Amino acid sequence: MTPLDMQLEATLAKRRKIAKIRRLVVNPEGTIDFSSNDFLGLAYSQLLRDEFLQELHSMKYILGSTGSRLLDGNSKYVEDLEHKIAQFHKAEAALIFNSGFDANSGLFSTLPQKGDIIIYDELVHASVHEGMRMSRASHRLPFKHSDIDDLKRILEKVVPMRDKNVFIAVETVYSMDGDVAPLQDIVDLLKYYWPHRDNGYLVVDEAHGTGVYGKHGRGVVNQLGLEKDVFARLHTFSKALASNGAVILGSKTLREYLINYARPLIYSTFMPYSSLALIKCAYSILGSGQTEPIQDHLKIIIQRFRDTIRLPVGTLLASSSPIQGVVLNGNEAVRALAGYLNRKGFIVKPICSPTVPKGQERVRICLHGHNTLEQVDSLVASINMFFDESDNPIVMSSENTIVASRL
Known part of the structure; x- marks a missing residue:
């Protein structure tokens, strides 16, 4: 030793x-x-297994990745899949990451500009904390778990800083407590303080809501009809969808920005085609209503x-x-x-x-x-x-x- x-x-x-x-x-x-x-229960599903094997048999692509997304790991297959996922969740654009941890850390480490403010629920995922720690935000302020009054107290202090972006980071379903965030109340607060949507932005992690909530399992944001009130959403494939990886949903500009600045995407070998095929089949089953x-x-x-x-x-x-x-x-x-x-x-x-x-x-x-x-x-x-x-x-x-x- x-x-x-x-x-x-x-x-x-x-x-x-x-x-x-x-x-x-x-x-x-x-x-x-x-x-x-x-x-x-899709990990046990014979239906998903059969569709996955059929997709592998029919696809013309190799099984491996061959490189990072910006080198040789990109393809029409994944771009078509991202387009379908964006449509499914009623978003403008989508960008797939290797994992939910990569997606959250990549988003929160790059999205806040110098001097911006992040306000986050005290129980958000460790991956959000990892991203915030590396970000250029000047303040990272926790509020008591799902406590609207405490969130309002913090907003009262930061709203006067009109030249800074303010990001609110929450989950829809919390991984350890299992409770659902008061998302509508949070949206209403943001609309009150930023009626013109000029500086306040909501970022929502749907990791544990995907597949379980909303029509066809689109998530809590969809169930409440709040797609246009959320700046960025994260959905993981590794829980209810029995796959691996995650997707960030948002504007086309956000997608291009992350391609240029999100280090977990830029410097990681992308997931293999076999993983993309499994994600595609899982979404096919969701979309069919089964x-x-x-x-x-x-x-x-x-x-x-x-x-x-x-x-x-x-x-x-x-x-x-x-x-x-x-x-x-x-x-x-x-x-x-x-x-x-x-x-x-x-x-x-x-x-x-x-x-x-x-x-x-x-x-x-x-x-x-x-x-x-x-x-x-x-x-x-x-x-x-x-x-x-x-x-x-x-x-x-x-x-x-x-x-x-x-x-």
Whole structure:
């Protein structure tokens, strides 16, 4: 072991000691998925598999990428796909990135001009933070999660700076809490402060809303009819669409600007044609309306989960999306619940600090189009049973009350 390896091992040992070590795990076969972001169940879909194999068989392009988008990685195939995706989401233009992280970091590191201001929901994705950190923005100001009054308080301070652009960064469905942003209220605020749309711009991350919300799964922005009120949107393909990559939707000028300045796009080998083919097939299935019954099924099992679960007050996240969560106080507590459910045959994962703030640790539960009512009932019964076992030292405090945290 080299001296550097010894330093790295010492750092890892510190993380192990405080029970915050991260590990790669392989889910056992035969278990029931209540963890992945495969909200529509398309990763299991024979229909998507058949369309994908047929597309690969019929396409005249090679399978690999051969280079970055600006060198040899571009093609008529991807430009046609971007045009179709833009039409589907009712946007002027689209630009595909290798991942949602690349798309967000590329957008937020380049879009703000020197001295501009970014106001962001405190729970936005890490990729947004990465982009903001590298940006030329003079101020990066968080507001309390989905708190319109707090956002208004900050806007009151920055609106007088009329010569600066102000960007509001939010998600539609938040990845850890599962709640939906008050998007219409945010749009109304921007219209109040910038009635001529001269300096205030809304940027929306639809990563967890894609496929689940809106007609044919177009997202929350489409469901609310706010396409013209959002400057830029991000949709990922790696969750409900069972693919990989992401797309930025916006104006043709924004697309050209990102091609010229977004370093993750410029300096990365582009995704292979096989990935583009899978994205194309996923959108074909969305556009055909074949996923709408799955969206309806999701609503049913989400309601069933929330109606039948029995938890201490403040323990269940306030979410109407497929992302649900049981909040306990401390990494040890959430690991105990997750381990209990894993042994019962359910794939769920503990989300520990520092991924979420200390005191807000939770077992994250995702419901999917491939989950049945019977599976949901079985999961709920197991969770209820865990909390009914009053002699469980992880769950119960010395005062014999549930150790739980209200968000």
